[in-house]
Amino acid sequence: MVEYCTLEDVRRALDIRTTQQDDWIASLIMQARDTIDRYVGYSFQDFPDDVRWFSGRGRDILITGYIRQIKQVIEVGYNPALGTFAAGERDITYDCMLWPEDEIPAFGIARVSGEPFREGRRNYRVVGHFGFSTVPETIRRACTRLVTHWVKMRDTAYSDTVSEQGSIRQKYTKEMPPDVIELLNLYRWKGFHA
Incomplete structure (x- = not known):
């Protein structure tokens, strides 16, 4: 610690x-x-290669807390009627960037394409480097x-x-x-x- x-x-x-x-x-x-x-x-510790789940809100920014690097962003389908995750996952890492892009660590992820992050419960799995280096x-x-x-x-x-x-x-x-x-x-x- x-x-x-x-x-x-x-x-x-x-x-x-x-x-x-x-x-x-x-x-x-x-x-x-x-x-x-x-x-x-939140914590000021350094969390490299951490996996965190976030809920999309239908907005163009996914607030993640302090994040320094995106390794992978997976969009996961969630069926609220069944309360289960759908089988299909979509890797959207290529379409994601840190936001705001002029701050490191940033505190969110934006889509390069401008598409919103779909509404859902824990429907985005992010692997990244969270927290502060010091x-x-x-x-x-x-x-x-x-x-x-x-x-x-x-x-x-x-x-x-x-x-x-x-x-x-x-x-x-x-x-x-x-x-x-x-x-x-x-x-x-x-x-x-x-």
Whole structure:
């Protein structure tokens, strides 16, 4: 599994010079990666030669999520009355290109011929290279910041303080910090509707 930040990144950010908390911080790094994946709606890992199924919507773009290379696109017939796949498959790889074509990784496939992707349920099988070749620097920064936030939550001086009728009570921020959310929103999965 790809780590979105390293133990050294977090230790530098927190100015920690001992190794006493390394195991705990390493577990927080894995949790932060999962939290980031859930928030943005996909993973930043590299998936070469992955097979994924997509449903056509009768539109000219098949949204696939981040894809770097198309190896094969098969159009599969699906019979909704029977709930089965038809025997006929059609290789349409020659008619497919990454979309938008000036962005790598792209996030969809377009037909060169301009034909739409037929409506259906899981009727396109795509073999390709999905994901990112490297974790983007902004995601590394967001992961490091999120882990440091969690580590600092153990320190009472880091918590938000709220004055309440002359007494002071500690209030810990349970949400992701706003700067992390701002970085993640740059990559958050967005739906496209015609």
